Amino acid sequence: MASRLAQPRTTGTYVRRLLVVGYLFLLVIWPVALVVQKTFEGGLDNLQTALSDAVVTDALQLTVVVALWAVAINTVFGVGISLLLVRYEFPGRGVLSALIDLPLSVSPVVVGLALLLAYGGTNGTFGPALEDAGLQIAFATPGIIMATAFVSLPLVIREIVPVLHEIGTEQEQAAKSLGAGAWPTFWRITLPSIKWALVYGVVLSLARALGEFGAVKIVSGNVAQQTQTATLVVEQKYQDFEQGSAYATSFLLALIAVAALVVVTILRPKDDTDGD
Amino acid sequence: MTVDTPLAPGAARKRRARSTTSLTRSSGLGLGIALTWFSLLVLIPLSLVVIQSIDGGWQTFRETLTNPQTAAALRLTVTQALIVTAINVVMGTVIAWVLVRDSFPGKRLLEVVIDIPFALPTIVAGLVLLSLYGPDSPLGVNVANTERSVFLALLFVTLPFVVRTVQPVLMELDRDVEEAAASLGASRFTTLRRIILPSLAPAITAGAALSFARGISEYGSLVLLSGNLPLKTEVASVRILTYIENGNEAAAASVATILLLVALAAIVLLQILSKWVARRG
Amino acid sequence: MGIEIRGVNKNFGDFVALQDIDLSIPSGQLTALLGPSGGGKSTLLRIIAGLESSDSGTIEIEGLDATGLPAQKRNVGFVFQHYAAFKHMTVEKNVAFGLEIRKKPKAEVKKRVAELLKLVHLEQFSHRLPSQLSGGQRQRMALARALAIEPSVLLLDEPFGALDAKVRKELREWLRRLHDEVHVTTVFVTHDQEEALEVSDSLVVINEGRIEQIGTPDDLYDRPASEFVLSFLGPVTRLGDKLIRPHDIDITRYEHAATASGRITRWTRVGFEIRLEVTPDDVLHPDPVQVILTRTEATALQLHEGDMVWLRPRAGAEAALAR
Numbered sequence: 001m002a003s004r005l006a007q008p009r010t011t012g013t014y015v016r017r018l019l020v021v022g023y024l025f026l027l028v029i030w031p032v033a034l035v036v037q038k039t040f041e042g043g044l045d046n047l048q049t050a051l052s053d054a055v056v057t058d059a060l061q062l063t064v065v066v067a068l069w070a071v072a073i074n075t076v077f078g079v080g081i082s083l084l085l086v087r088y089e090f091p092g093r094g095v096l097s098a099l100i101d102l103p104l105s106v107s108p109v110v111v112g113l114a115l116l117l118a119y120g121g122t123n124g125t126f127g128p129a130l131e132d133a134g135l136q137i138a139f140a141t142p143g144i145i146m147a148t149a150f151v152s153l154p155l156v157i158r159e160i161v162p163v164l165h166e167i168g169t170e171q172e173q174a175a176k177s178l179g180a181g182a183w184p185t186f187w188r189i190t191l192p193s194i195k196w197a198l199v200y201g202v203v204l205s206l207a208r209a210l211g212e213f214g215a216v217k218i219v220s221g222n223v224a225q226q227t228q229t230a231t232l233v234v235e236q237k238y239q240d241f242e243q244g245s246a247y248a249t250s251f252l253l254a255l256i257a258v259a260a261l262v263v264v265t266i267l268r269p270k271d272d273t274d275g276d
Numbered sequence: 277m278t279v280d281t282p283l284a285p286g287a288a289r290k291r292r293a294r295s296t297t298s299l300t301r302s303s304g305l306g307l308g309i310a311l312t313w314f315s316l317l318v319l320i321p322l323s324l325v326v327i328q329s330i331d332g333g334w335q336t337f338r339e340t341l342t343n344p345q346t347a348a349a350l351r352l353t354v355t356q357a358l359i360v361t362a363i364n365v366v367m368g369t370v371i372a373w374v375l376v377r378d379s380f381p382g383k384r385l386l387e388v389v390i391d392i393p394f395a396l397p398t399i400v401a402g403l404v405l406l407s408l409y410g411p412d413s414p415l416g417v418n419v420a421n422t423e424r425s426v427f428l429a430l431l432f433v434t435l436p437f438v439v440r441t442v443q444p445v446l447m448e449l450d451r452d453v454e455e456a457a458a459s460l461g462a463s464r465f466t467t468l469r470r471i472i473l474p475s476l477a478p479a480i481t482a483g484a485a486l487s488f489a490r491g492i493s494e495y496g497s498l499v500l501l502s503g504n505l506p507l508k509t510e511v512a513s514v515r516i517l518t519y520i521e522n523g524n525e526a527a528a529a530s531v532a533t534i535l536l537l538v539a540l541a542a543i544v545l546l547q548i549l550s551k552w553v554a555r556r557g
Numbered sequence: 558m559g560i561e562i563r564g565v566n567k568n569f570g571d572f573v574a575l576q577d578i579d580l581s582i583p584s585g586q587l588t589a590l591l592g593p594s595g596g597g598k599s600t601l602l603r604i605i606a607g608l609e610s611s612d613s614g615t616i617e618i619e620g621l622d623a624t625g626l627p628a629q630k631r632n633v634g635f636v637f638q639h640y641a642a643f644k645h646m647t648v649e650k651n652v653a654f655g656l657e658i659r660k661k662p663k664a665e666v667k668k669r670v671a672e673l674l675k676l677v678h679l680e681q682f683s684h685r686l687p688s689q690l691s692g693g694q695r696q697r698m699a700l701a702r703a704l705a706i707e708p709s710v711l712l713l714d715e716p717f718g719a720l721d722a723k724v725r726k727e728l729r730e731w732l733r734r735l736h737d738e739v740h741v742t743t744v745f746v747t748h749d750q751e752e753a754l755e756v757s758d759s760l761v762v763i764n765e766g767r768i769e770q771i772g773t774p775d776d777l778y779d780r781p782a783s784e785f786v787l788s789f790l791g792p793v794t795r796l797g798d799k800l801i802r803p804h805d806i807d808i809t810r811y812e813h814a815a816t817a818s819g820r821i822t823r824w825t826r827v828g829f830e831i832r833l834e835v836t837p838d839d840v841l842h843p844d845p846v847q848v849i850l851t852r853t854e855a856t857a858l859q860l861h862e863g864d865m866v867w868l869r870p871r872a873g874a875e876a877a878l879a880r
Contacts, residue, residue, distance in 0.1 A: 105543070
């Protein structure tokens with residue numbers, strides 16, 4: 001496809017290419033490379049210092065737990081709501097479809113504020129009642145999970161919905177006419193067809209979940225070794241002039257996110273909906 | 277497509293279009309659960325922000341907005357987000373163009389580079405920019421604690437939006453149409469202006485809206501970079517945080533509501549603009 | 558027996574797709590639902606399969622009331638215009654799908670799939686993915702997949718519509734032979750009258766949500782019940798006050814009990830066929846009359862463009878309809 005689309009090369013082609021590469025180099029490539037370089041300035045010292053610091057390891061552990069929960073919730077919710085939006089007709093479908101994107105336009109700080117107003121232990125609308133029932137949300141892990149799930153909510157949906165539209169319903173109908181009920185049709189036909197879009201959506205969600213900062217900062221209370229996540233540790237370490245640990249923790253966070261993206265970009269077939 | 281006459285040849289397509297069914301009992305249950313979760317997580321908390329700002333009354337609202345520090349923060353946020361979005365419209369489209377139409381070694385790498393600002397934790401994004409444009413800059417450019425740092429941070433975190441919305445549309449764009457325009461005597465520039473840009477307009481708009489919305493709501497990448505200097509580099513999100521930390525939730529909600537309204541206005545405005553460009557082509 | 562359809566209605570919003578359809582489709586036959594696009598024939602087929610629900614009416618398949626049954630319990634084989642191949646499964650897996658859903662023993666599935674692939678001549682492609690097959694091969698795979706479940710009826714929705722002319726003709730003949738071997742009650746939807754006339758035992762012409770006529774290909778071609786059926790099944794021209802097929806007109810160079818006379822104003826040759834347009838002198842019917850004859854006939858009559866000719870219906874021309 002690329003060769004068919006390739007244009008005859010003119011001076012403009014090279015100017016554009018140079019412009020784009022230069023822009024991306026100065027904005028992304030070089031700065032990222034410098035962080036990697038700074039992380040390894042003293043060999044593996046920075047990483048070792050960071051990883052032997054209980055504050056850092058506890059935060060990393062909390063981040064991973066929170067991210068996994070948030071991604072799991074978003075995956076189940078995302079697949080379900082995508083199927084409902086694309087395959088079913090119900091009143092308010094258009095409104096719901098527009099509202100789903102809302103979390104992408106809301107400041108993380110506003111997300112934190114919103115969750116505090118709803119689930120805050122003292123002034124929240126539902127917070128006190130839930131705390132009486134023994135469930136603390138704000139300044140505890142459930143609140144951090146909710147904040148993380150909030151900010152990454154649309155990512156899975158945005159990847160799956162176009163693919164569901166694209167594949168149409170014929171394969172699902174064929175499966176039905178061959179005797180497959182709703183569940184086998186989903187597992188054996190629909191899910192394999194949206195597999196790559198789903199994986200990509202999950203990876204984006206994971207990256208976003210690992211990296212959430214603003215919303216978590218407000219909802220978590222930022223207590224070291226209890227409700228402090230990895231991104232909050234980066235801020236604290238940097239401000240405490242423990243820059244080596246800040247860089248090392250950043251590097252680990254970035255590594256997971258970028259590695260997942262790269263692996264998916266490489267593995268994902270160029271055009272997985274192609275066929276006829 | 278919805279106005280197809282019964283005998284139109286598009287009947288097969290029409291049948292695909294009505295491939296939805298009404299809710300069954302189990303899908304209805306699923307919808308109920310999904311809506312409950314969505315309401316508890318997103319709708320109710322966000323509504324509470326708006327309610328809180330109204331509850332505070334017009335008085336609080338006005339006091340908050342006329343506070344010089346808050347007003348300056350809002351002005352800075354919106355101005356920088358606008359500039360950055362304008363740059364993204366141009367650069368994002370050019371990047372998408374190069375990624376789709378050009379081919380050279382290392383292009384695949386650029387694809388990953390585009391996603392990095394999205395994948396990187398925002399706090400790390402700030403740290404990353406600080407390494408090249410901070411006090412120890414190998415380039416000798418230090419933007420830390422200046423207005424330019426806000427600009428730079430927003431440019432970094434909003435990079436993927438226009439690129440990623442324009443790219444698929446450009447891929448689908450029929451080369452035949454461009455060739456037809458050329459065969460009819462249109463110059464490269466005329467083809468670009470009359471044929472390509474109008475088809476890309478909706479995608480560019482969508483990307484610009486996302487980019488602007490992200491821009492005015494950015495927080496994490498600025499924490500380490502901008503220094504949050506009142507009246508100088510403090511953005512709206514930081515103001516909200518300060519209000520929350522001071523226990524002034526009503527004022528925080530007021531600024532938050534303004535941000536939501538600005539984002540909404542931008543989305544509507546860009547929609548109108550996109551329709552205008554598409555029609556004018 | 559076969560398929561009994563009683564009083565079926567279907568609306569999409571305010572568009573009437575099907576109106577009071579009553580139809581008996583006999584067991585073991587190959588029946589074509591023929592009509593223009595958007596006329597409701599595909600909707601009827603999908604209602605029989607349970608892929609669409611009717612607003613009212615009942616469907617009986619081989620003596621079993623299927624009206625309320627979902628598609629997966631009707632045991633019908635359905636073949637889609639765009640194949641609906643399961644893109645992530647090999648040919649073999651596609652064909653085995655229905656049997657695996659029915660939890661048949663592995664050995665039996667394997668044996669049956671091999672048989673079917675042989676039947677549709679795809680034995681050597683069993684491990685390929687659908688994307689590695691041609692359109693015709695994909696459609697044969699889809700047919701094998703539908704036949705695997707031993708359906709009580711086989712339904713085909715414009716099965717050759719997405720294929721090019723040559724492959725379409727081959728597959729059409731092949732479907733006819735296959736049906737002679739398998740004898741499953743088969744209904745297929747098409748808008749191509751030639752396809753319907755060539756393949757089917759009986760034809761149902763559907764237009765604007767209603768059945769226009771039911772009968773054998775000969776019945777419909779020779780004794781059309783309406784102007785619509787006449788014109789839909791082949792070319793039609795108006796001679797005097799009658800609608801007639803262009804090849805059912807006798808053309809002579811002298812006046813002999815003629816219905817009309819006029820000059821040849823257009824002459825087109827397509828292979829062995831000569832298509833003429835004769836503009837009549839008749840002031841009451843001044844529209845040009847289409848006439849088709851073979852090259853041999855035209856040569857024998859020494860016809861040329863601009864010649865004066867006389868026209869009349871050919872003896873035994875049955876498919877004529879007085880207006």
